[in-house]
Amino acid sequence: MEKPLYQRILLKLSGEALAGERGFGLDTTTIQNIAKQIKEVVDMGVQVAIVVGGGNFWRGRSGANMDRTTADYMGMMATVINSLALQDALEDIDVVTRVQTAIEMRQIAEPYIRRRAVRHLEKNRVVIFAAGTGNPYFSTDTTAALRAAEIEAEVILLAKKVDAVYDKDPNENDDASKLLDLSYIDILNMGLKVMDSTATSLCMDNQIPIKVFGLDDPENIKKVVLGKAIGTYIHS
Numbered sequence: 001m002e003k004p005l006y007q008r009i010l011l012k013l014s015g016e017a018l019a020g021e022r023g024f025g026l027d028t029t030t031i032q033n034i035a036k037q038i039k040e041v042v043d044m045g046v047q048v049a050i051v052v053g054g055g056n057f058w059r060g061r062s063g064a065n066m067d068r069t070t071a072d073y074m075g076m077m078a079t080v081i082n083s084l085a086l087q088d089a090l091e092d093i094d095v096v097t098r099v100q101t102a103i104e105m106r107q108i109a110e111p112y113i114r115r116r117a118v119r120h121l122e123k124n125r126v127v128i129f130a131a132g133t134g135n136p137y138f139s140t141d142t143t144a145a146l147r148a149a150e151i152e153a154e155v156i157l158l159a160k161k162v163d164a165v166y167d168k169d170p171n172e173n174d175d176a177s178k179l180l181d182l183s184y185i186d187i188l189n190m191g192l193k194v195m196d197s198t199a200t201s202l203c204m205d206n207q208i209p210i211k212v213f214g215l216d217d218p219e220n221i222k223k224v225v226l227g228k229a230i231g232t233y234i235h236s
Contacts, residue, residue: 009047010051012159013052014055018086025057051128053079054077073136080131083099102133129147145200145208157224159221161215162214164179164213165231180232185204186234194234207236209233210234213230213232
């Protein structure tokens, strides 16, 4: 068996990743495929924490005529739905999983407690962090950076619809160039929409590298953990 490059990772999945080709809601086959890849990584002895977005159901900025705080809390609820769906898929293939929420809802998930989360990881349980940071005005990108720092993850694996970071939107520009190696300052200065500026700055301050790759092939999760040269590497 190949040796993984990392021992503890934080995997950031967009909500859209769970929707598959549908673009909205949950696609069972897609979620099952992602769960199988996570299981393979766990079976290699890697400790896996996950943050899932909620864009397949709701985005805070979607509520144009709605109070921003209310819209953001609705987005947090969407991440809980996605987290429970992923937990169910993982446990269906015998991967012990815990969901921890930043907003307490003890009937369905544990409250977020850092020491408990770390202990779960040490016991090779997958931990899914839901409900963002529990505060409005912060994205799930910021949640990923914050939780990665708290649990001392070695890297953030940022799974996106595109296969790497580009200098401009590749869906709208045929001449977009792929950028394979970047610094945090490059991301901020060039205004690249990889993560929001708060999340990028948090990673920079805590020296947490980021690996951006496409989730069109779920096996990319395993490939990145093994150190394969795919996607974009962002570091100091």
